[in-house]
Amino acid sequence: MMQQTRRRRVAASISPVGKTILPLSAAPRGDGGGNTKRAFPSSYKRRLIVVVAVLVILIIFIVAASSLYFLLRTGNTQQVVRISSTDHANMTEFIPCIDDVSVEPYFSKIDPVLAERRKKERNPAHSELSCSPSKKQCFRGVYDGFDNLLELAQQNGDGHTELHNRIAVLIESLISKPGVPLQRDGNDRNVLPSMLINTVHRRQTYQASKKKPTFEELHADYLESASYVYTAILYDDTPDNLIGGETALVNFRHDNQGDVTFGLSPIDSQESKSKEPTVFTDGLIVEPKSGRLVLFSSGAENFHAPMTVRQGNRPCYHFWFKCKEEKT
Numbered sequence: 054m055m056q057q058t059r060r061r062r063v064a065a066s067i068s069p070v071g072k073t074i075l076p077l078s079a080a081p082r083g084d085g086g087g088n089t090k091r092a093f094p095s096s097y098k099r100r101l102i103v104v105v106a107v108l109v110i111l112i113i114f115i116v117a118a119s120s121l122y123f124l125l126r127t128g129n130t131q132q133v134v135r136i137s138s139t140d141h142a143n144m145t146e147f148i149p150c151i152d153d154v155s156v157e158p159y160f161s162k163i164d165p166v167l168a169e170r171r172k173k174e175r176n177p178a179h180s181e182l183s184c185s186p187s188k189k190q191c192f193r194g195v196y197d198g199f200d201n202l203l204e205l206a207q208q209n210g211d212g213h214t215e216l217h218n219r220i221a222v223l224i225e226s227l228i229s230k231p232g233v234p235l236q237r238d239g240n241d242r243n244v245l246p247s248m249l250i251n252t253v254h255r256r257q258t259y260q261a262s263k264k265k266p267t268f269e270e271l272h273a274d275y276l277e278s279a280s281y282v283y284t285a286i287l288y289d290d291t292p293d294n295l296i297g298g299e300t301a302l303v304n305f306r307h308d309n310q311g312d313v314t315f316g317l318s319p320i321d322s323q324e325s326k327s328k329e330p331t332v333f334t335d336g337l338i339v340e341p342k343s344g345r346l347v348l349f350s351s352g353a354e355n356f357h358a359p360m361t362v363r364q365g366n367r368p369c370y371h372f373w374f375k376c377k378e379e380k381t
Contacts, residue, residue: 221248301340
């Protein structure tokens with residue numbers, strides 16, 4: 054009897070053509086073309102997507118954290134800021150004062166050839182002068198709209214006296230009132246400077262040259278002369294065909310480890326065949342523009358150089374100021 058029951062169950066599972074019929078839930082799924090596929094459960098797909106997303110987010114986080122760590126460790130904030138002739142400039146940057154570059158780590162950052170030609174210190178130090186700003190308030194600034202000063206510069210006699218006084222008052226404003234906008238309307242023409250006196254007033258025209266710009270003229274004014282405590286450059290009428298002739302101010306920077314970077318590559322003009330054999334990596338480049346005024350403290354924090362004029366000419370006025378009274 055049991056044997057007959059077993060036969061009936063086996064017979065029930067045999068199709069008319071002799072093939073085994075599986076339950077629907079156990080049968081493999083096809084694609085309609087005779088091919089069979091094993092379907093992944095939807096929960097497995099969701100887990101896979103979540104795992105991939107987490108890995109991507111983790112990679113992005115690691116890259117960002119590494120970049121931030123590198124920046125914080127090295128202080129790598131080097132950049133070149135260019136103020137073009139089409140900009141309307143009105144900027145002041147306050148930077149730490151540097152008295153001399155005769156000691157490490159500054160000296161090693163300046164090209165040896167350049168260091169042999171330029172002075173590296175002066176006594177008394179810039180910061181010890183009676184008209185010097187505080188240690189962290191040395192500055193550089195670029196300002197457009199001083200055509201009225203240009204008109205005075207093109208005059209003689211009393212016009213020059215007024216010109217010197219007004220530029221001195223502008224510099225004194227930067228020293229004693231940092232952040233206060235400079236006067237351009239001439240309302241300060243009757244204000245006499247209390248700290249500064251003009252020492253040199255010179256007009257100079259830079260002619261086109263085929264010489265490659267190697268920054269051989271790079272220097273800090275006060276290190277070259279005790280009469281150059283503050284510097285002013287006023288650009289005269291600039292020809293339309295002018296190419297080059299910018300003023301470049303190079304940065305010294307300190308990172309969090311106490312190391313110093315200098316925003317200029319070593320001079321190697323003989324081996325380089327490029328138009329710019331000296332690479333400028335960090336600092337300020339100012340394009341000439343009529344009526345544009347550049348002011349800066351003349352210590353080692355503002356090493357600068359005129360860049361080569363490649364076409365046309367660049368006329369400008371240079372002014373230097375010193376303290377009326379100096380500490381002994």
